Amino acid sequence: MxxxxxxxxxxxxxxxxxxxxxxxxxxxxxxxxxxxxxxxWALDNAPDGNLSKIDPPMLDEVVRYHxxxxxxxxxxxxxxxxxxxxxxxxxxxxxxxxxxxxPGRKPTFRIHDWNEYxxxxxxxxAVNRERMRRARxxxxxxxxxxxxxxxxxxxxxxxxxxxxTRSRKNEFDRYRHLTNPEVSP
Numbered sequence: 283m284x285x286x287x288x289x290x291x292x293x294x295x296x297x298x299x300x301x302x303x304x305x306x307x308x309x310x311x312x313x314x315x316x317x318x319x320x321x322x323w324a325l326d327n328a329p330d331g332n333l334s335k336i337d338p339p340m341l342d343e344v345v346r347y348h349x350x351x352x353x354x355x356x357x358x359x360x361x362x363x364x365x366x367x368x369x370x371x372x373x374x375x376x377x378x379x380x381x382x383x384x385p386g387r388k389p390t391f392r393i394h395d396w397n398e399y400x401x402x403x404x405x406x407x408a409v410n411r412e413r414m415r416r417a418r419x420x421x422x423x424x425x426x427x428x429x430x431x432x433x434x435x436x437x438x439x440x441x442x443x444x445x446x447t448r449s450r451k452n453e454f455d456r457y458r459h460l461t462n463p464e465v466s467p
Contacts, residue, residue: 287321287400302375305366306347316368317377319345321400324393329404331396333378334388338369 293299294310303313323344324331342349347368372378373391382389393400 287318287325287403289318293317298375298377302371302377305371305374306349306368316345316347320368320372321393324396325400325403325407328393329401329407331393331401333369333391333393336369336391338367342368 293314299310299313299317302317303310306313306316308316320341324333328336345368349366366374369378373380377394379392379394380389381392
């Protein structure tokens with residue numbers, strides 16, 4: 283199943299996107315590209331939206347973000363060198379929520395509102411996976427049942443010579459008891 287996630291047209295001028303672009307020193311279109319790569323990656327690697335175990339520099343590589351890359355001048359990009367990691371910018375722009383658990387405990391990070399957006403795709407994948415598992419189990423059971431040597435084969439239907447004297451349904455009923463012992467002839 284191909285990965286997908288919702289994307290709304292309001293993302294281009296959303297305050298979070300504007301902040302992300304400013305934090306990273308890139309334009310909004312590029313920021314949206316990085317966001318989509320991040321969300322696609324999360325579908326496979328953080329299906330529950332939990333980012334607590336990821337390595338922030340690795341995430342920069344995943345989304346193809348290079349902090350010190352030469353960037354063309356744009357309204358959101360001055361001559362300032364941007365060294366903020368993509369992960370830190372996601373937190374600053376509130377695309378990722380940080381939850382502190384007190385002194386001495388590591389904070390946890392979750393993709394903001396993941397269950398409402400990308401989480402839907404993950405649930406759909408899980409439902410489809412279970413549906414296919416059940417279908418394959420039924421198919422395997424059917425194949426194993428059909429391989430029994432004591433099974434009776436019903437001959438193909440051929441109408442009687444001289445015209446049809448009984449319906450196809452009656453012909454089927456005539457043989458049904460051979461495959462279903464509960465039906466009497």
